[in-house]
Amino acid sequence: MASGHPEAAARFVANDDRAHWHDQAVWWIRQKRDTASAAVTDWEALRGVAAGIKRHVLSRLADYLEEFERNATAHGVQIHWARDAAEHNAIVHKLLTDRGVTKLVKSKSMLTEECKLNPYLEARGIEVIDTDLGERIVQLAGEPPSHIVMPAIHRRKEEIGELFQIHLRTKPGASDPKYLTEAARHHLRDKFLEAGAGLTGVNFAVAETGGIVVCTNEGNADMGTSLPPLHIACMGVEKIIPRERDLGVFLRLLARSATGQPVTAYSTHYHGPRPGAEMHVVIVDNGRADILGREAIRSALSCIRCGACMNTCPVYRRSGGHSYGYTVPGPIGSVLAPARDPASHASLPFASTLCGSCADVCPVRIDLHHQLLALRQEMAHNKLVPWQKRTVLRLTAWVMAWSGLYRFAGWLTRRLWPVLPRRLLYVRWNVWGRQRELPVMPRDSFGAKYRRLRRLRRGARG
Amino acid sequence: MASTRSSRDDILAALRRNAPEASAAPGLDGLGVVFADPFAELARSMVAVGGAYVRVADIAAAHAAVAALPQAGSAKKIASLVPGVGQPTIDLTAIDDPHALADLDLAVLPGELAVAENAAVWVDGKSLPHRAVFVITDHLVLVVHARDVVSHMHQAYERLAGRSRGHGLFISGPSKTADIEQVLVVGAQGARTCALVIVG
Numbered sequence: 001m002a003s004g005h006p007e008a009a010a011r012f013v014a015n016d017d018r019a020h021w022h023d024q025a026v027w028w029i030r031q032k033r034d035t036a037s038a039a040v041t042d043w044e045a046l047r048g049v050a051a052g053i054k055r056h057v058l059s060r061l062a063d064y065l066e067e068f069e070r071n072a073t074a075h076g077v078q079i080h081w082a083r084d085a086a087e088h089n090a091i092v093h094k095l096l097t098d099r100g101v102t103k104l105v106k107s108k109s110m111l112t113e114e115c116k117l118n119p120y121l122e123a124r125g126i127e128v129i130d131t132d133l134g135e136r137i138v139q140l141a142g143e144p145p146s147h148i149v150m151p152a153i154h155r156r157k158e159e160i161g162e163l164f165q166i167h168l169r170t171k172p173g174a175s176d177p178k179y180l181t182e183a184a185r186h187h188l189r190d191k192f193l194e195a196g197a198g199l200t201g202v203n204f205a206v207a208e209t210g211g212i213v214v215c216t217n218e219g220n221a222d223m224g225t226s227l228p229p230l231h232i233a234c235m236g237v238e239k240i241i242p243r244e245r246d247l248g249v250f251l252r253l254l255a256r257s258a259t260g261q262p263v264t265a266y267s268t269h270y271h272g273p274r275p276g277a278e279m280h281v282v283i284v285d286n287g288r289a290d291i292l293g294r295e296a297i298r299s300a301l302s303c304i305r306c307g308a309c310m311n312t313c314p315v316y317r318r319s320g321g322h323s324y325g326y327t328v329p330g331p332i333g334s335v336l337a338p339a340r341d342p343a344s345h346a347s348l349p350f351a352s353t354l355c356g357s358c359a360d361v362c363p364v365r366i367d368l369h370h371q372l373l374a375l376r377q378e379m380a381h382n383k384l385v386p387w388q389k390r391t392v393l394r395l396t397a398w399v400m401a402w403s404g405l406y407r408f409a410g411w412l413t414r415r416l417w418p419v420l421p422r423r424l425l426y427v428r429w430n431v432w433g434r435q436r437e438l439p440v441m442p443r444d445s446f447g448a449k450y451r452r453l454r455r456l457r458r459g460a461r462g
Numbered sequence: 463m464a465s466t467r468s469s470r471d472d473i474l475a476a477l478r479r480n481a482p483e484a485s486a487a488p489g490l491d492g493l494g495v496v497f498a499d500p501f502a503e504l505a506r507s508m509v510a511v512g513g514a515y516v517r518v519a520d521i522a523a524a525h526a527a528v529a530a531l532p533q534a535g536s537a538k539k540i541a542s543l544v545p546g547v548g549q550p551t552i553d554l555t556a557i558d559d560p561h562a563l564a565d566l567d568l569a570v571l572p573g574e575l576a577v578a579e580n581a582a583v584w585v586d587g588k589s590l591p592h593r594a595v596f597v598i599t600d601h602l603v604l605v606v607h608a609r610d611v612v613s614h615m616h617q618a619y620e621r622l623a624g625r626s627r628g629h630g631l632f633i634s635g636p637s638k639t640a641d642i643e644q645v646l647v648v649g650a651q652g653a654r655t656c657a658l659v660i661v662g
Contacts, residue, residue, distance in 0.1 A: 134641035219652025262580030293480030
C-alpha cells in the first residue's frame with residue numbers, strides 16, 4: 001500500500017504554493033462550467049435525458065455495436081475488435097506496419113493511454129506524436145496526463161517554456177502562453193504534414209448511421225485525419241449511442257461541462273474514409289463488459305469524459321491528477337481503476353470525501369459517491385484495506401452497536417482528552433492531528449445536554 | 463483474421479451476458495431553448511467563442527464584408543467555395559494533394575446551417591474538394607443563409623436528418639486551446655480566425 005493515493009498526494013501537497021495554485025486553477029474551470037450550465041434553462045432535463053439514453057444503451061450494447069458495425073462497414077470503414085489492451089495495440093501496430101507507416105499523429109484518446117499504446121509503438125520503431133497541445137507537453141515531459149481534458153494542468157507556464165526551449169527551440173525564459181502555443185503550432189504543422197497515419201479517439205459512435213464523432217478545440221483531430229491516407233479511430237464499447245439526434249443532447253452537455261464552452265470548436269462526424277484513403281475503427285472491451293455486469297458501478301460506463309467530476313472534487317483539486325496513479329483520475333477514475341484492478345488501486349475509493357459534488361455536476365448523472373462507497377465496502381470485505389484502518393473500523397462498529405459502551409467511550413474520552421499530554425495525543429498514528437488541532441472536548445455529551453434542555457422546557461411550561 | 467473474429471464474438475457475448483434489464487430510450491421532445499431573436503443570440507455566441515459575426519443583405523454585400531476583413535487584406539493564397547464571395551487565387555478542385563494547402567491563407571466556405579445557442583456552423587464534407595480546407599487554412603470565413611439559422615442543436619439535427627451521410631462537422635469559432643495555464647489562446651492547430659457571414 002506504500003504507493004497508494006495518500007502517499008502520492010502527500011508528495012503533491014508538500015509544495016504548498018503549487019497545491020493552492022492547482023486548486024484555484026481547477027476550481028476556476030468548475031466555475032466556468034457553472035456559468036455555462038446555468039445559462040441553459042433546460043439543463044436538468046438535458047441531464048435526465050442523457051442519463052436515460054446511456055441507461056438504455058447499456059442494456060443493449062451488443063445490439064447497437066452490431067448495428068454500428070453494419071452501417072459503418074457500408075460506409076467503407078473497416079471494423080476491428082479487441083478484447084484487451086494487448087490485442088488493441090497489436091491491431092494498431094499491424095495496420096501501421098502493413099502500410100509502412102513510421103510516423104503517427106495522434107489526437108487525444110484516453111483509451112490509447114489506458115492501453116499504453118505509445119510505448120508499445122515506440123518500442124517497435126514508430127514515432128508517435130501527440131498533437132493535442134496539453135498531451136504534447138506531457139509527452140515531451142515524459143509523464144502521463146494529469147487530467148482527461150487538460151492533460152498538462154499541473155504544469156506552470158515557466159516549466160512548459162523550459163520544455164519547449166529544449167525540444168522546440170523557443171527563446172530561453174519564454175513563458176507567454178500565446179508565444180508557446182504559436183511555437184507548438186509550427187512544430188505540430190510539420191508533424192501533421194509528414195505523418196503517415198492519424199489516430200483519434202471517439203467521443204460518440206452512432207449505431208443508426210455508422211458514424212463516429214470526434215470533438216476537439218484545437219482542430220488537431222481534423223488535421224490528423226485530413227492529410228495522411230490512413231485514419232485509425234479507437235473506441236471503448238461504451239461510446240455507442242443509438243441515434244444521430246441523440247448527439248444534440250450530448251454535444252450540448254459535453255463542452256459546457258468540460259470547459260464552460262457552449263460546444264467544442266470542431267465536432268467532426270466521420271462516415272467513411274476520404275476518397276483513396278482508409279478508415280479503421282478499433283472497438284475495445286478491456287474490462288468494460290465486466291463493469292457492465294456489476295450493478296453497483298455499471299453506470300460508470302455512461303461517462304462521456306468531460307472531467308467535471310475532477311474539477312469539482314476537493315480531493316482531486318488538492319492532490320493533483322498524478323496522485324491517482326491511473327489514466328483517468330478524480331472520482332470517475334477512482335471507480336474505473338479499482339473496478340479493473342482492485343489490488344493495485346485499493347486506496348482510490350478512499351480518495352474522496354463522499355461529498356457528492358461529483359454526482360451533482362455529472363452531465364449523465366453517474367452516482368459516483370455511492371459507487372465509491374460500494375467499492376470501499378468491497379475493498380474492506382476483500383481485505384484490501386490496511387489492517388490499521390480495518391481494525392479502527394471494526395472497533396468503531398463494535399462501539400456503535402452497544403449504546404452503553406458508546407456512552408462509556410464518550411464519557412472516557414471527554415475526561416481523558418483534556419488531561420492527556422500533547423505528545424500522547426499527537427502520536428504518529430493520529431493522522432487527523434498531523435495538520436490540525438484536535439477539537440476541544442465538551443464537558444457533557446449531546447445526550448446529556450438534550451435531556452437537560454427538555455427538563456428545562458418542561459419546567460418552563462409547568 | 464480468425465482471432466479478431468472470435469474477439470468480436472467474445473465481446474458481444476460478454477456484453478449480452480452482463481446486460482442489465484431493458485430500459486427504454488427517452489424521447490427528446492421539448493428539449494432546447496427557442497430564442498425570440500436567434501440572430502442576436504447567434505451574434506452573441508459567435509463573439510463568445512472568439513469569432514466574428516456580420517449579417518448582410520445579399521451576396522454582393524457578403525463579398526464586400528469579406529473584403530473588408532483585415533485577414534482578407536493580407537491573404538495571398540485564397541480559396542472560395544461560395545460563388546461571388548472572396549477573390550479566390552486557387553481552384554480547390556484542381557489540387558490533388560491536400561498537403562499543397564499548407565500555406566492557404568483564407569478559405570471562404572458555405573455553411574448549411576448555423577446554431578444560435580453555440581455558434582456551431584454545419585459544414586458538409588460534400589461541398590469540400592478536400593477535408594483539410596477548413597482546418598489547414600489560416601483564416602476561415604463561413605457563409606450561411608439567414609433562413610438556415612436555428613436556435614438549438616436539436617433543431618440542427620432535425621434539419622440534418624435527411625442528408626446522405628458522409629464527412630461533415632460543426633465548426634464553432636476559430637481553433638483554440640487553454641492548455642497552458644488555462645490561458646485562452648486563439649489559433650491552435652486550425653484556423654486562427656473565423657468569421658460568420660449571414661446572408662439575407
